Amino acid sequence: MEAIVAEGISKVFKLHVNPSQSMKERLVRLGRSQTREFIALQHMDLTVQSGETLGILGHNGSGKSTLLKCISGILKPTTGQIRLRGRIASLLELGAGFHPELTGRENVYINAAFLGISRQEIERRFDAIVDFAELDQFIDEPVKHYSSGMYVRLGFAVAINLDPDILLVDEVLAVGDEVFQMKCLDRVRQFQQEGRTILVVTHAADVVRQVCNRAIVLHHGEKVADGKPGDAIRIFREHLHGSLSDTAPADEGPLRITAVEVAGTRGGPQPGIESGDPLTVTVNFTADEPIEQPTVALSVVSPEGQTMYAADFDLGKTALPPGNHSVSVQFTEVPLLDGRYTLNSRVFDRLHTDSAATRAGRDQFTVLNPGIAHGVVSLRVGDVRILPAHDAPADIPPQASHPTDPKGI
Numbered sequence: 001m002e003a004i005v006a007e008g009i010s011k012v013f014k015l016h017v018n019p020s021q022s023m024k025e026r027l028v029r030l031g032r033s034q035t036r037e038f039i040a041l042q043h044m045d046l047t048v049q050s051g052e053t054l055g056i057l058g059h060n061g062s063g064k065s066t067l068l069k070c071i072s073g074i075l076k077p078t079t080g081q082i083r084l085r086g087r088i089a090s091l092l093e094l095g096a097g098f099h100p101e102l103t104g105r106e107n108v109y110i111n112a113a114f115l116g117i118s119r120q121e122i123e124r125r126f127d128a129i130v131d132f133a134e135l136d137q138f139i140d141e142p143v144k145h146y147s148s149g150m151y152v153r154l155g156f157a158v159a160i161n162l163d164p165d166i167l168l169v170d171e172v173l174a175v176g177d178e179v180f181q182m183k184c185l186d187r188v189r190q191f192q193q194e195g196r197t198i199l200v201v202t203h204a205a206d207v208v209r210q211v212c213n214r215a216i217v218l219h220h221g222e223k224v225a226d227g228k229p230g231d232a233i234r235i236f237r238e239h240l241h242g243s244l245s246d247t248a249p250a251d252e253g254p255l256r257i258t259a260v261e262v263a264g265t266r267g268g269p270q271p272g273i274e275s276g277d278p279l280t281v282t283v284n285f286t287a288d289e290p291i292e293q294p295t296v297a298l299s300v301v302s303p304e305g306q307t308m309y310a311a312d313f314d315l316g317k318t319a320l321p322p323g324n325h326s327v328s329v330q331f332t333e334v335p336l337l338d339g340r341y342t343l344n345s346r347v348f349d350r351l352h353t354d355s356a357a358t359r360a361g362r363d364q365f366t367v368l369n370p371g372i373a374h375g376v377v378s379l380r381v382g383d384v385r386i387l388p389a390h391d392a393p394a395d396i397p398p399q400a401s402h403p404t405d406p407k408g409i
């Protein structure tokens with residue numbers, strides 16, 4: 001059964017052409033403002049079956065929020081039609097739908113009324129909402145005094161406690177603290193088991209992998225992928241990479257890095273590996289002068305900008321003559337989890353560090369994690385087993401017990 005059917009939807013926004021022009025210039029134009037059309041969504045078809053959890057990926061400005069707003073009815077698509085089956089609740093932008101001057105309690109009632117829910121029904125659910133949002137002491141405060149985390153908690157609590165058949169969630173899960181995020185994800189899973197339909201916009205690939213059974217990728221307002229979460233994540237990363245790679249700086253100086261090759265186990269246009277696989281980095285450089293004590297430094301930076309690894313590799317005391325050289329560094333095992341990592345390289349002479357050549361932000365590799373783990377690094381797992389019950393008499397030494405064979409775990 002179909003929960004959402006969107007056919008040929010487009011959204012065109014009118015943009016003012018010279019937003020920086022002065023008031024005088026605008027007056028001279030006698031109020032005739034020049035506009036340009038911007039297509040935020042291009043003729044999109046999307047059908048979501050009841051009970052599906054659809055992840056929506058795409059980089060900034062690709063049209064994700066516009067799509068959800070069209071589905072929720074906040075925006076009217078310029079062309080096309082959307083049919084929905086059942087009650088819809090959405091958690092879109094931060095604080096959207098809240099009146100800052102009113103209290104949390106008043107906002108809950110207004111939000112519910114907006115969703116067509118009767119006063120008796122909301123009264124019955126009120127305590128559950130406040131409880132889920134953990135806003136007991138603050139519910140009678142005006143929401144303008146709330147932190148962004150408190151806004152999200154209240155918005156999410158309202159959306160999920162109003163018994164929607166379709167739930168739309170835009171990014172906001174990332175705002176709350178980790179404990180609250182876990183609680184939201186648990187509730188999303190419960191919703192899935194109840195057969196409800198969920199659409200989640202997120203930049204977090206691991207959220208898509210964990211909770212979605214299907215994902216789409218938007219790129220400049222078009223749907224460029226629709227399928228299994230793992231495939232969509234890969235395509236999303238390829239598009240993201242494409243838009244970052246035009247920002248390469250020129251290399252100058254007596255020592256220049258000419259190319260860096262990252263060789264993983266996965267072929268194709270994107271160097272990639274699976275967690276735990278080896279990775280070889282080859283740095284090619286040209287020196288105009290001899291390098292007395294050559295050193296290559298490499299660092300690996302996460303999508304969030306955190307340095308995951310950095311090291312200098314001393315290439316010994318033998319000087320390298322002027323000319324072209326290649327140095328390869330073999331990592332026998334890369335224990336990173338899911339992500340697109342940036343590799344920064346540097347070549348220098350330990351005795352003349354001022355002539356260092358740096359290449360940053362230009363080389364990337366992808367790690368795909370075929371397992372169930374998520375987080376930052378992969379931990380090796382040994383035995384996983386159920387231990388004997390704790391209520392055994394304390395004086396029996398542990399070796400006297402008979403652990404169950406962990407086979408099948």
Ligand SMILES: Nc1ncnc2c1ncn2[C@@H]1O[C@H](COP(=O)(O)OP(=O)(O)OP(=O)(O)O)[C@@H](O)[C@H]1O
Binds near residue numbers: 013040059061066
């Ligand atoms: N009301 C509006 N008026 C004009 N342009 C708009 C409006 N809303 C969105 N846009 C433009 O439409 C494009 C798509 O915006 P949208 O908010 O859907 O992107 P997004 O994929 O949600 O991005 P992000 O990841 O940054 O949230 C953007 O270029 C944005 O500037």
Ligand SMILES: [Mg+2]
Binds near residue numbers: 171
């Ligand atoms: Mg958005």
